Amino acid sequence: MRVATWNVNSLKQRMPRLLPWLDQRRPDVVCLQETKLADDALAELLGDALAERGYEVAAHGEAAWNGVAILSRVGLEDVETGIANGPGFPHPEARAVAATCDGIRVHSVYVPNGRVPDSDHYDYKLAWLAALREVLAAGPDAAIVCGDMNIAPTDDDVFDPDAYIGQTHVTPREREALAEIQALGLHDVVRERWPNERVFSYWDYRAGMFHQDLGMRIDLILAGDPVAARVRAAWIDRHARKGTGPSDHAPVIVDLDEAPDGDIGPVVPPPSNPVTKRGAKKLPQAR
């Protein structure tokens, strides 16, 4: 079973990239973020194209901003939109949808950006993460949380920590909120597979950041023990960030073995190697 997550930065604009990518990678479950489409508009836009490919759709969107969805061709049951008891800004935003696909509770999430540390929007981000944690704590262990977390878990997940001083995505409180979610027993499957590699999922559109591989790893797949034990491969599909009209995020993909019948034993982490990093560069700076 192949599960993917992709912040598409507008489904409408990304159609020419999404459909060929679905045909190329053939994921069984796809979590989308920043669809920027109301549910009826999404159904109108790609309902037929997805049905042709065998996907059912659980969408939770709104016009212009935010929006998440789950596509599945291995079943899509018990759909739940939004985060129970989650905060709004000030009203609830379309940032989460969950469904059960082939026995796994799948969450597609688009965590608020935070904008500026210690701002109202930053407080909203922290409250939203706390509410997400409660939802996950009440759910099954056979869960997978996919999405744009808008947090780089460690300094190894940004091209240069100095470039992000005073910015969101790297502050201790955000990272602690994410760590508390992971402490429920969720494995960051890409980092566990590539413990010392330079792996990013987002690159700013500007100033050739992608070309120079100056990015961040903020799109994560977090898997509970029963799912993490089935991980056969986990990687970031940089190819989808190349070429004409890409999203500024690349898809993250994980391949799972078939669910075992009995006890599969402990999850064994892969061996470690020293971190290799290239020369630091600054973000584009204002004058």
Added chain:
DNA sequence: ATGCCTGAAGGGTTCAGA
């Protein structure tokens, strides 16, 4: 001039993103 890109809304410019 955080807006060197991109997308969306609502008009011909502003806001949001990370």
